[in-house]
Amino acid sequence: MTYTTGAAEDYLKTIYAHTEWQTDLITPSALAVRLGVAPSSVTEMVKKLAASGLITHVPYGPLALTDAGRLRATAVVRRHRLIETWLVGEMGYDWDEVHDEAEILEHSISDRLLEAINARLGFPAHDPHGDPIPAADGTVQRPAALLLADAEVSHSGTVLRISDRDPAVLRELAADLIGPGTQFTLAAPFTIVLADGQSRLVTPAAARSIWVTA
Amino acid sequence: MTYTTGAAEDYLKTIYAHTEWQTDLITPSALAVRLGVAPSSVTEMVKKLAASGLITHVPYGPLALTDAGRLRATAVVRRHRLIETWLVGEMGYDWDEVHDEAEILEHSISDRLLEAINARLGFPAHDPHGDPIPAADGTVQRPAALLLADAEVSHSGTVLRISDRDPAVLRELAADLIGPGTQFTLAAPFTIVLADGQSRLVTPAAARSIWVTA
């Protein structure tokens, strides 16, 4: 069936998000934590999503999106990221303030309004955090990326994206003028040197939120 | 208590809308028809709204908003009309296309985003149909108005608002270049003469949708 309630969209989106920058599959309990619901609620929704052919699931095993599920998930992510881009680009929001608003609007905006926004923005490829905006057909352009916390000392590269999970990290980095496109060299663990020679100490939380070119 | 679900907002808005341009109170059955729900659903919601102090209701009697309910209702109407104004003013919608989108977004947009939109639009006083946009404190500036269908022949005036209930009427009037602000004289029933001397035959449905200065 169609089955496109807001709740189901949130489950699909979260399953998708888990594998966007890493490869392991998500477990029901991890999904429960991410969504802030009880494990039993996940079991229930998983049954519905599997019955609708949007995910695959063997009992007591992890979850994986089907092609149909991934298409549905990327559509939600597309809406979310276009809305975030619009809030920052046109409505005066800062990049640490857009998440909650987008979380709600992504479930109610029409395709038509979304495309009007997309056109106004000039069909952006990335949102303010550097995350790729999926195309309408579900295609996503995702560069090879590495967590800054996992990079070797002396690694040089460009910041690709900052996870928007933690607004405090976003504010910290905005104050340090670090964002997508920033070029750097890792001088020592948690210490980066920018193109202009200035060095910055990033917190461990930030190092685990910043993804850079490999 | 607070009780601000989307469903409750729709009930309050509809009760408010009924008395906006006329004075009689709405009955539960009329409310059911307007909302497209069964009468028994109305009874149930009416109990909750009355228990929350948002409406008054004596069994088997009509419904009336309390001050608290009216404030809640005008807040929804404000969101609806600002969204409509924005869709027409910035997003390329025509005035007959905005209702459904606004109907959904009015329940999910935040106060902050609404005010950002309001500021971009220059704090408009009316929506594209000529309906007054309530102020944030619930105040509404509503001029004395008369239905064109009820006006006497030779009545002269200005179009104040067009009900947005029927998109076909809106398209008909847009084609005839009739809208809020249009000056006219009623030459004969259903026949108006515009300021430039051109005359227009309006359909009975349109005459029951056009409100003019008294």
Next chain:
DNA sequence: GCCAAACTTTCGGCAAACCGAAACCTCGCT
């Protein structure tokens, strides 16, 4: 190779909105 911890599922329940059928008021008309 077994067992307990950790994870997952099942089960009964709840709240919000909705429904249709049946019971119940009200009011106008005779």
Next chain:
DNA sequence: AGCGAGGTTTCGGTTTGCCGAAAGTTTGGC
């Protein structure tokens, strides 16, 4: 005054999404 039509409410039931407690499964460590 009484009666019936029409509007309103009650009642039992449905769906969606959530919960906690209890039962079931898996798996790592000994």
